Amino acid sequence: MELPADIVKAHADARHAVLDAVVNVLDQGVIAGRFRPVDTRVAALGILGMCNWVAWWYRPDGSVDIDTVSELLAEMAVAGVPVIAMLREDLDHLERLISDQ
Incomplete structure (x- = not known):
């Protein structure tokens, strides 16, 4: 079934x-020095990807509390931005090593 074009x-x-x-928030965080410089579009897509999986993790019976899930995802997203920057730095270093040979 196809949706109408306007939808x-x-x-x-x-x-x-x-x-x-989300990119704008990350850009502001980088400018303010709260986040390390990263490709904010890629970081935003990663964060949004995590958020999309909440529907699979959430359990209305209370076995997985929505507050716990949302806090964990927020913590992972904020912690992940510096990790992405470190990976980029490592890749840059590796590329320099390879090009020097």
């Missing part, structure tokens, strides 16, 4: 708006 466009526009908003 497809509204969905795509909303997805882009959310991505832009």
Whole structure:
């Protein structure tokens, strides 16, 4: 079943708006020195990807508490931004080593 074109466009526009908003937050964090410089679009996509999986982790019976899941995801997302930067630095270093040979 195909969705009407106006709904497809509204969905795509909303997805882009959310991505832009998360990228903007990450950009502001980098500028303020709270995050290490990273490709904020890639970091935003990673964070949003984690958020998309909440539906699979959440259990309405209380065995997995939504507050616990949301706090853990937020912690992982914020901690992940510096990790992405470190990986980029490692890759840059490796590329320099390879190009020197």
